[in-house]
Amino acid sequence: MNPAHSHNGTSRAVISAALHTITPETSRPGDDVYLAIKRALAGNEYGAGQYLREEQLAKSLGVSRTPVREALRRLDAEGWVETRPNYGVRVKAWTLQDAREIFESRLLIEPYLAGRAALKIEPADIERLRTLADAMLAITHRPSTAESCEAWFTANGEFHAIVTAAANNARLDRSLKSMKETPLIKWTFDAYSDEDRERSARQHFEIVLALEQRNAAWAEAITRCHIMAAEKAVLDRHEREHLSP
Template identity: 40%
Template sequence: MTAADRVYQIIKKRILDGQYPAGSYVREATIGQELALSRTPIREALRRLVSDGWVEAIPHHGARVVAWTQRDVEEVFELRVLLEPQVVRRAAPRIGAERLATLDDLAERMEALCERGDDASVDEIAQLNNRFHAELVAAADSPRLQRLLETIVQIPVSRRSFHRYTRDELHGSMQHHRELIRALSLGDGEWAASVMRAHILAARAAQLRPAASDEEAREPAFRRRLHRA
């Protein structure tokens, strides 16, 4: 892991943990002094965080943590639950064997990561999950739907959902992927749409879990698993 990788992981974890709340600034000088690093790896890490949507670059002020209110998140999921079932409904009669094989491979890789006991696995699953959903959108062959989803779906919301999943919720998400593949392989658009709706609603429940919930519910799935091992 390079110095920039280390800074990236530290800042991202602090955002997820609430140590850097939405709207706060991540100061290069403060991070550099704390970690005894030059500004070069810190700036590289911040550029990656901007690219991934965790922070935004504010001219003459620095990097600010992207603000997502609960209302914003609720609205995103309300729109996703309308659009993404339609995506798989369209994809069912159009999807080919090659794309189904790709979905199967992505599902298998995510399942393997579920068996690892480290926080980095969460991000790898999130990245593979984004690819899984992108394959579904491509299979739907609807540029209009694709443009709408690209506007609506923000990567940080998706990634935060995975960090908030309990172990059971994470495995449930993997099961949804498998059921989606089965429905699509049979060309059953209504079955696929039903599974996708459940999939999005489960992600919404994890993301919007009240902050006052007990520590056990809030702790990331992989960390809970490590504690119990």
């Protein structure tokens, strides 16, 4: 994308609409600026390769450039954006290698946490997981729309957050969350076919059953299968979109 044309009138309007509810700078910490920009990135309000200008972001948010600059440094460290010397900061364009690295990392961490969760999770959490699994299954029976995909993404995120938090390993949980907050993870759900979504929903019920039975090996195994199926959906979509005509 040409940096000179990265902020047209439409994108400025979208950014302003997304962030207009932020309170004045004097009453909010720098973390809120970071979270506001991160939410806009997660919502694909900026295109891959688009340059983010401190002055324009500061104006949209109603803040000085200092908290914006710090937020962009944090987002760079987390892999959401990349800094190019003499050019500026631009939205990271995710590659197939990025996808493979994230799924490889998830396979190393998430099944382990699911196994630990099977030994520690509270009954109330299991009931909440079952409710979320029911909700995701219901979504698979409706036509696929932007709204249904968003509902699925939200329910799925809460489901897995409950499981990994129950393992009671805050460091691994934080590491996993930083990977799963990337736009690439949301893109995974867009890559799912109706069959993929239904299979994923069934796997959520199996995860619940494994946790309910306090079976760590089962929880680990089904979580590993769940992640591998998601990876296949992403790789298949990439292959479809990059086939020569």
